[in-house]
Amino acid sequence: MSGETVMERPRLEERLHACGLRLPPEDLAPLDELITILDQAAEVVRAPLPVSAEPANVLVLPHTRPTD
Amino acid sequence: MSAELHALSLAELSRRIASRALSPVELMEACIARIKALDGGLNSVLLLLEERAMAEAGAAEAEIAAGRLRGPLHGIPIGLKDIYETAGIPTTAHSAVLRDHVPAEDATTVRLLREAGAVIPAKLSTWEFALGGTSFDLPWPPARNPWDRRLDPTGSSSGSAVAVAAGLLPGAMGSDTGGSIRNPAAWCGIAGHKPTYGLVSRKGVLPLSWSLDHAGPMAWTAEDCALMMEALAGYDPGDPASADVPAPDFAGAIAEGRRHGLAGLRIGVVRHFFECDLPCTPPVLTAMEDSLRVMRELGAEVFDVTLPAFGEYAAPGNIIARAESWAIHEAWLTEDASRYGAYGRRRLASGAFVTASDYLHAQRRRSLLIARTLEAMEGLDAVVFPTARGTAEPMGVDTMAPKGPPAFFARVFNLVGGPALSVCNGFSPEGLPVGLQIAGRPFGDAMVLRIGDAVERALGTRARRPLLEVVDA
Numbered sequence: 444m445s446g447e448t449v450m451e452r453p454r455l456e457e458r459l460h461a462c463g464l465r466l467p468p469e470d471l472a473p474l475d476e477l478i479t480i481l482d483q484a485a486e487v488v489r490a491p492l493p494v495s496a497e498p499a500n501v502l503v504l505p506h507t508r509p510t511d
Numbered sequence: 512m513s514a515e516l517h518a519l520s521l522a523e524l525s526r527r528i529a530s531r532a533l534s535p536v537e538l539m540e541a542c543i544a545r546i547k548a549l550d551g552g553l554n555s556v557l558l559l560l561e562e563r564a565m566a567e568a569g570a571a572e573a574e575i576a577a578g579r580l581r582g583p584l585h586g587i588p589i590g591l592k593d594i595y596e597t598a599g600i601p602t603t604a605h606s607a608v609l610r611d612h613v614p615a616e617d618a619t620t621v622r623l624l625r626e627a628g629a630v631i632p633a634k635l636s637t638w639e640f641a642l643g644g645t646s647f648d649l650p651w652p653p654a655r656n657p658w659d660r661r662l663d664p665t666g667s668s669s670g671s672a673v674a675v676a677a678g679l680l681p682g683a684m685g686s687d688t689g690g691s692i693r694n695p696a697a698w699c700g701i702a703g704h705k706p707t708y709g710l711v712s713r714k715g716v717l718p719l720s721w722s723l724d725h726a727g728p729m730a731w732t733a734e735d736c737a738l739m740m741e742a743l744a745g746y747d748p749g750d751p752a753s754a755d756v757p758a759p760d761f762a763g764a765i766a767e768g769r770r771h772g773l774a775g776l777r778i779g780v781v782r783h784f785f786e787c788d789l790p791c792t793p794p795v796l797t798a799m800e801d802s803l804r805v806m807r808e809l810g811a812e813v814f815d816v817t818l819p820a821f822g823e824y825a826a827p828g829n830i831i832a833r834a835e836s837w838a839i840h841e842a843w844l845t846e847d848a849s850r851y852g853a854y855g856r857r858r859l860a861s862g863a864f865v866t867a868s869d870y871l872h873a874q875r876r877r878s879l880l881i882a883r884t885l886e887a888m889e890g891l892d893a894v895v896f897p898t899a900r901g902t903a904e905p906m907g908v909d910t911m912a913p914k915g916p917p918a919f920f921a922r923v924f925n926l927v928g929g930p931a932l933s934v935c936n937g938f939s940p941e942g943l944p945v946g947l948q949i950a951g952r953p954f955g956d957a958m959v960l961r962i963g964d965a966v967e968r969a970l971g972t973r974a975r976r977p978l979l980e981v982v983d984a
Contacts, residue, residue, distance in 0.1 A: 492876065496878055
């Protein structure tokens with residue numbers, strides 16, 4: 444994630460090329476909005492958590508309990 | 512379907528087939544006739560399997576006549592969202608990317624439905640790869656809402672919801688990564704059940720997000736969904752997330768509810784979701800209060816509960832969904848992104864910007880959210896809140912657009928993994944359906960469906976169908 448709220452157009456294009464993506468020019472503005480939303484979501488998930496918090500075990504999600 | 516048959520629920524059709532008052536062939540003929548008459552204006556069917564379906568209906572009829580009724584789905588037409596793989600039948604995900612994809616095997620759920628005697632007459636439209644939004648730049652047009660064709664059914668299981676609501680088919684399969692069963696169920700006025708994660712196999716269902724994807728039934732009533740769950744629930748070693756647990760007794764739970772109502776049940780109302788976190792429109796709030804009233808009248812203890820704020824679920828949900836969907840689509844997107852529609856292409860591409868660290872922090876936060884949610888639900892049989900903030904919006908309004916508050920409450924139980932059902936709990940003054948969401952603790956699916964059945968019957972919403980006319984496509 445960029446950490447910026449709005450990515451500069453050349454930087455966005457550079458990142459897309461680095462990912463191997465070739466998108467039409469009309470995609471860049473809407474994509475930038477989507478990335479901004481993800482940046483904001485990333486700020487939320489990066490907020491400090493207890494050290495003991497481990498990633499959800501996605502293969503047994505329903506079995507996850509506070510006491511497990 | 513004929514004027515009479517199309518208005519019947521899957522459960523009622525099943526009872527008539529079991530008593531031999533209705534033949535599977537007659538039912539299939541009626542479904543196909545109604546699809547041909549009406550779907551030109553609804554676009555719910557991508558591929559009609561007429562010849563094959565009539566042959567299968569004939570085989571079902573012969574088997575039943577010989578005294579070998581397999582169960583409540585025998586001879587029942589069930590449509591499939593076109594991300595369910597079907598042996599020898601194209602499975603396109605409504606995308607040019609998979610226009611020529613013909614799987615060699617049925618998805619596990621398709622096999623289970625067939626073994627239960629269901630007949631598959633159609634592959635149904637979807638948002639592109641269950642993500643892209645209502646799009647006009649794909650090889651096939653988007654489905655339209657049968658309550659008003661100018662309105663969006665939303666998605667991603669759009670064709671499934673439309674086909675059921677329009678009475679083209681009594682049941683259909685959908686998938687739900689962030690509400691894609693429940694959201695269109697709400698806007699189209701039907702029932703849609705997102706099962707507990709791991710209860711219904713996803714093997715052979717094209718993935719969008721491995722840790723958020725759920726496969727589940729969509730039908731006119733909660734009872735119909737329960738009958739479908741009887742066939743669908745169970746352990747599948749072919750799905751790494753499948754839970755090796757006994758399947759709940761869905762039919763028994765519905766019967767229990769019909770005998771005793773909701774007596775003795777404890778139901779939590781997540782009022783802060785719809786009054787503070789994402790305030791709802793007046794029709795949704797009115798329908799919510801009507802639903803709470805009938806739950807109390809049916810004997811339930813109904814009181815407010817507090818879950819983490821809706822926004823706490825939204826952030827990790829977005830990060831996880833986008834990262835996983837990028838991983839799934841990266842090779843195709845980098846090979847030739849132009850084969851995707853614009854909405855799908857942009858949403859999938861955004862996932863390339865999620866870091867591994869952010870993904871893992873989102874999954875860490877998810878663990879804590881699961882724990883906090885289940886702790887808040889301790890001692891409860893279910894929690895309730897609306898499915899959508901309002902009624903259906905016009906075609907062309909992108910409900911997935913990043914600006915503005917979310918239109919739906921669905922992501923919460925994709926993260927938590929517990930069951931969540933949407934049922935129709937009322938109508939706006941304009942006659943558009945409204946949805947109630949009933950969510951439970953993991954593997955509490957039968958209880959959720961029991962409550963949904965009781966609420967539907969008490970509110971009487973199932974007597975009202977959309978009025979449809981034959982229109983040119």
